[in-house]
Amino acid sequence: MKNYTKEDIIKLVEDEDVEFIRLQFTDMFGNMKNVAITASQLEKALDNKCMFDGSSIEGFVRIEESDMYLYPDYNTFQIFPWRPQQGKVARLICDVYRPNGEPFEGDPRYILKRAVKEAEKLGYRFEVGPECEFFLFHTDENGLPTTLTHEQAGYFDLGPVDFGENARRDMVLTLEEMNFVIEASHHEVAPAQHEIDFKYDEAMKTADNIMTFKLAVKTIAKRHGLHATFMPKPKHGINGSGMHINMSLSKNGKNIFADASDDFGLSKEAYYFIGGIMKHMKGMAAITNPLINSYKRLVPGYEAPVYIAWSATNRSPLIRIPASRGEGTRVELRCPDPSANPYLALAVCLRAGLDGIQNKIMPPESVSRNIFAMSEEEREMEKIEAIPGTLIEAVHELEKDEFIQEVLGEHIYEKYIKAKKAEWAEYSSQVTDWEIEAYLNKY
Ligand SMILES: Nc1ncnc2c1ncn2[C@@H]1O[C@H](COP(=O)(O)OP(=O)(O)OP(=O)(O)O)[C@@H](O)[C@H]1O
């Protein structure tokens, strides 16, 4: 792992002919923000002296307390391969601090840092590998995104039916230039839908990687005249885009989820971790699936989960245990989608899992049958509950889960709930195309 000093960064900027440095951070809703400085201001930035107006950022602070400082994380230094290669552009991901030198509790990166510290207290390192899916659509004559595509390719198809192969190739090569380890890339099930998988890493690195991944994919798509969207369900009637989260805990460099003596090859900690996630899933949903549109993906028939259950054998439940054992032993959570704020999503997943371990929460029996093929009565008999069906249901579940509220901290929790309720109220008062089609003629 890199361990850059201030001097290393100054030297890198000089040697690499870097002219601009973007100081980046992420708002509460997972949107990347940045301010650019020139190399002349680098030392000041590295000394944590760059200030910005926090009141202009969604979910941050009121105007009366708006000064915020950016503390760059030196190890996130990265040159953007898609910007000019003379007078290059680099970025540093920053933590947000208050003027009194305290970390700002509205900074999602701080929330994940705090969760990771809880794991470290128990001697655990949290490793995460995401599977980000996205669509590539046409843009209109103004360069604005549409949901149009002429592509008809499906799962694992290749060119010439796969119209996205050249864009995907460029994305993979660009990400590799940025030190991502790309494990696989392929066309997904829906027309114009794609997936690029990168290697798992420690949680903070992975959350930073997810942010960088989305920026790189969108930027390269634009170069190909396409719009890349991580919206969870851009089209009715076909698969939506998920961001499965693969998770494991290691202690002294060894995966602790594996136990060869168990029937499923899983350790007690793995079972408890699953138990904790299942216990808090309803309360976490507003974070892992943050949009009104997220819940249009979580419906039967499109490989996305609907019910809170786990399985070592099939893909219909919320949690799957992939076949790989040893260092590859992991828990795959299948409900998150790529619109989630990765820092907050990983923080709630980790803390829910740790809650399971600390309180020895044993999950129910695994389900080997296809849950979608069960009747409602059968599901009730097996006590299989559903993930919240709408954003407002998820918000109400979060209001009931004090543990998840504490993970988010008061600042984010309160602002988040307020914003999501407003989003729901606005949506609920819309008259949609569906309503016009269903009711206008009939009534
Ligand atoms: N021990 C581990 N801890 C966390 N993540 C891991 C671990 N081992 C592998 N991974 C990550 O899990 C992800 C696996 O992605 P992959 O696409 O193979 O999963 P999959 O669920 O089998 O695929 P799909 O759901 O598309 O059928 C990768 O990001 C990989 O790096």
Ligand SMILES: N[C@@H](CCC(=O)O)C(=O)O
């Ligand atoms: N696109 C599916 C997942 C497909 C897969 O298993 O890779 C989802 O919404 O989760």
Ligand SMILES: [Mg+2]
């Ligand atoms: Mg997939």
Ligand SMILES: [Mg+2]
């Ligand atoms: Mg998967």
